Amino acid sequence: MTPDPRRLLPSADPVTLIDAQGQPAGIVAHTVPDDVELLASLAALITARRLNDQAYALVRQGRLAVYPSSHGQEACQVAAARVLTADDWLFPTYRDTVAAVVKGVDPVEALSLLKGDWHCGYDPYEHHVAPHATPLATQLPHAVGVAHAARLRGEPTVVMAMCGDGGTSEGDFHEALNFAAVFRAPVVFLVQNNEYAISVPLARQSAAPSLAHKGIGYGIAAERVDGNDMAALLAVLGEAVDRARAGQGPQLIEAHTYRMQAHTNADDATRYRDEAEVKEWLDRDPIRRLETYLRDRGVLTDETRARFDAEADRVAEHLRAGLNTDIEPDPQDLFTYVYAHSTPQLREQAALLSDELSREGTS
Amino acid sequence: MTVLDAEMRTMSMAQALNQALRDAMAADPAVVLFGEDVGALGGVFRITDGLTAEFGENRCFDTPLAESGIVGMAVGMAMNGMRPVVEMQFDAFAYPAFEQIVSHVAKMRNRTRGRVALPMVIRVPYAGGIGGVEHHCDSSEAYYAHTPGLHVVAPSTPADAYTLLRAAIDAPDPVVFLEPKKLYWSKQEVTLPASGPGIGTAVVRRHGTDATLLAYGPAVPVALEAAEVAAGEGRSLQVVDLRSIVPFDDETVCAAVRSTGRAVVVAEAAGFASVASEIVARTTERCFSSLAAPIRRVSGFDIPYPPPKLEHFQLPGVDRVLDAVDDLQWEQ
Numbered sequence: 001m002t003p004d005p006r007r008l009l010p011s012a013d014p015v016t017l018i019d020a021q022g023q024p025a026g027i028v029a030h031t032v033p034d035d036v037e038l039l040a041s042l043a044a045l046i047t048a049r050r051l052n053d054q055a056y057a058l059v060r061q062g063r064l065a066v067y068p069s070s071h072g073q074e075a076c077q078v079a080a081a082r083v084l085t086a087d088d089w090l091f092p093t094y095r096d097t098v099a100a101v102v103k104g105v106d107p108v109e110a111l112s113l114l115k116g117d118w119h120c121g122y123d124p125y126e127h128h129v130a131p132h133a134t135p136l137a138t139q140l141p142h143a144v145g146v147a148h149a150a151r152l153r154g155e156p157t158v159v160m161a162m163c164g165d166g167g168t169s170e171g172d173f174h175e176a177l178n179f180a181a182v183f184r185a186p187v188v189f190l191v192q193n194n195e196y197a198i199s200v201p202l203a204r205q206s207a208a209p210s211l212a213h214k215g216i217g218y219g220i221a222a223e224r225v226d227g228n229d230m231a232a233l234l235a236v237l238g239e240a241v242d243r244a245r246a247g248q249g250p251q252l253i254e255a256h257t258y259r260m261q262a263h264t265n266a267d268d269a270t271r272y273r274d275e276a277e278v279k280e281w282l283d284r285d286p287i288r289r290l291e292t293y294l295r296d297r298g299v300l301t302d303e304t305r306a307r308f309d310a311e312a313d314r315v316a317e318h319l320r321a322g323l324n325t326d327i328e329p330d331p332q333d334l335f336t337y338v339y340a341h342s343t344p345q346l347r348e349q350a351a352l353l354s355d356e357l358s359r360e361g362t363s
Numbered sequence: 364m365t366v367l368d369a370e371m372r373t374m375s376m377a378q379a380l381n382q383a384l385r386d387a388m389a390a391d392p393a394v395v396l397f398g399e400d401v402g403a404l405g406g407v408f409r410i411t412d413g414l415t416a417e418f419g420e421n422r423c424f425d426t427p428l429a430e431s432g433i434v435g436m437a438v439g440m441a442m443n444g445m446r447p448v449v450e451m452q453f454d455a456f457a458y459p460a461f462e463q464i465v466s467h468v469a470k471m472r473n474r475t476r477g478r479v480a481l482p483m484v485i486r487v488p489y490a491g492g493i494g495g496v497e498h499h500c501d502s503s504e505a506y507y508a509h510t511p512g513l514h515v516v517a518p519s520t521p522a523d524a525y526t527l528l529r530a531a532i533d534a535p536d537p538v539v540f541l542e543p544k545k546l547y548w549s550k551q552e553v554t555l556p557a558s559g560p561g562i563g564t565a566v567v568r569r570h571g572t573d574a575t576l577l578a579y580g581p582a583v584p585v586a587l588e589a590a591e592v593a594a595g596e597g598r599s600l601q602v603v604d605l606r607s608i609v610p611f612d613d614e615t616v617c618a619a620v621r622s623t624g625r626a627v628v629v630a631e632a633a634g635f636a637s638v639a640s641e642i643v644a645r646t647t648e649r650c651f652s653s654l655a656a657p658i659r660r661v662s663g664f665d666i667p668y669p670p671p672k673l674e675h676f677q678l679p680g681v682d683r684v685l686d687a688v689d690d691l692q693w694e695q
């Protein structure tokens with residue numbers, strides 16, 4: 001007999017452990033993380049918000065070409081990285097710079113590409129963070145491959161593969177989930193449903209009851225979680241990582257959140273959504289509710305909060321300093337990394353460019 | 364690659380490819396094969412025949428039917444210490460994987476400043492001449508050759524099929540390995556394991572003094588046959604087998620073309636914006652002063668690949684090649 005497929009279905013409502021007012025929601029199916037973990041997560045959230053807002057400001061100052069901000073989605077960013085071990089892999093999108101930073105990547109390096117460089121800026125092997133992907137959902141099959149290779153060698157690696165609500169419409173989302181399920185690859189697919197793909201609302205991406213409901217079609221267990229509730233994200237993603245590591249196959253988590261700012265600085269969100277809608281989500285801010293919860297429990301003092309702010313300032317200052325330093329790119333580097341061993345054709349072209357440059361230098 | 368006990372055998376290109384995969388898998392546990400029907404069946408062309416039985420399910424396995432997923436998963440496995448060799452069932456069925464190939468396979472090394480290499484091989488049974496129905500006979504080499512970051516090779520003999528596939532699997536960068544379907548069953552005496560030149564070297568298959576035929580993959584036997592016929596008619600044609608499209612062996616090609624002063628490129632693909640066009644352009648740029656006539660192309664027409672009863676009109680044949688040779692301004 002087929003095992004009851006209902007075990008694969010997500011809960012009717014997204015899991016919330018700390019509600020929008022910062023009060024315990026009284027859910028017993030998941031354990032609220034302890035105060036130490038939540039305090040550390042609050043610190044990370046505060047730094048995350050500062051990074052987002054600093055990067056946004058740097059765009060206006062012309063130091064970054066573009067920045068797709070995760071302002072409002074910081075709890076997803078922080079949780080995605082915090083539930084992983086150093087050996088686990090993270091596959092971020094263009095909106096997930098903060099998650100990459102929480103996993104260990106230097107923020108200046110993480111923003112190299114968005115500064116306008118041609119490469120991802122960091123060594124993906126150092127912190128097991130894949131170069132962030134721009135072609136939507138194309139990184140998801142890679143995540144499956146990394147997980148499958150680890151599994152073949154008997155390594156306990158889990159891979160966190162991120163995408164947005166719009167990305168779930170792409171063919172590679174489907175292929176990745178299907179492959180992961182068939183090979184029981186230890187991948188946690190985290191969909192940050194922030195209601196929009198640039199201007200297009202969720203209703204135009206999918207008619208499924210929820211994006212998490214897509215899991216059952218692949219035989220993947222899925223769950224929905226309040227994407228602005230740090231505690232719920234840590235619990236739900238942490239359990240998903242544990243299940244994947246224990247050999248129970250891939251997991252699909254849909255985090256319900258909201259993109260508080262425009263898609264990027266180049267976008268005008270007033271053309272497709274109301275200010276009233278944005279205001280509603282302001283009341284569900286992930287930082288405020290975690291802070292309220294921790295203050296009510298008496299574990300967060302003004303002094304601690306000031307310490308967290310100071311750390312966020314330090315990181316923002318590091319980012320400013322790093323991005324305000326101009327590094328002259330070497331044009332010859334354009335040829336260096338195309339192949340391990342340059343082809344005769346590229347050597348010829350590199351020589352041509354170098355000749356042009358030397359003539360520029362002498363004229 | 365070490366040459367162990369060499370053994371002379373007559374084998375088909377399909378057998379040579381199979382042997383190359385077997386030897387590569389035995390030599391390196393990181394080599395894994397996957398794709399559609401490559402397991403129990405051994406692939407629709409039997410290139411992976413017996414490999415699951417010999418090396419187990421974890422080394423040679425069937426995947427769900429999805430080419431983007433296959434190539435995408437190979438990218439991830441290559442990122443994580445493996446050397447995947449994936450099979451696209453037919454040329455035209457590799458197109459769903461095109462985005463993965465162009466946006467990731469070809470660019471990963473560059474996007475990571477050399478930190479992430481993708482040592483992987485995409486095997487593509489390709490081109491026509493087998494009476495196949497639509498979507499089974501495409502000459503898709505130009506798409507790949509036009510994409511910086513890929514190596515693109517096409518063998519024309521069983522021995523080259525073996526050495527080039529071993530070289531492709533050993534290569535630090537991704538290789539699109541084009542297998543001419545119509546040559547799968549062509550046979551040759553081969554001493555294996557054969558060692559040969561790496562990717563990027565062309566070879567003069569037949570020496571000649573009057574004109575040079577430049578060909579690769581399925582067009583090479585046509586060029587050789589044309590040279591044989593021409594010899595009977597008193598014209599000495601030289602034949603160069605390119606073997607590797609990217610990197611391109613300008614040195615061998617130009618030396619051959621200069622030595623004869625006349626040349627014809629023979630290729631199956633539609634001619635417009637093709638690899639054949641690139642060969643004419645770059646060879647003309649380099650050898651213009653040695654040329655007695657413009658280099659000609661004998662290629663496919665610029666039409667979707669025709670049905671079986673009409674495909675012989677599309678394929679470059681001996682007569683068309685010899686007509687082109689006749690056109691090389693002999694009376695000057």
Ligand SMILES: Cc1ncc(C[n+]2csc(CCOP(=O)(O)OP(=O)(O)O)c2C)c(N)n1
Nearest residue numbers: 095134135136164165166167194196197198
């Ligand atoms: C294959 C592909 N098509 C189009 C785009 C252009 N694009 C960039 S982001 C985006 C919206 C994606 O929305 P979603 O997946 O919900 O992620 P979000 O930006 O909301 O985080 C689009 C259409 C792209 N990057 N890749």
Ligand SMILES: [Mg+2]
Nearest residue numbers: 164165196197
């Ligand atoms: Mg979105």
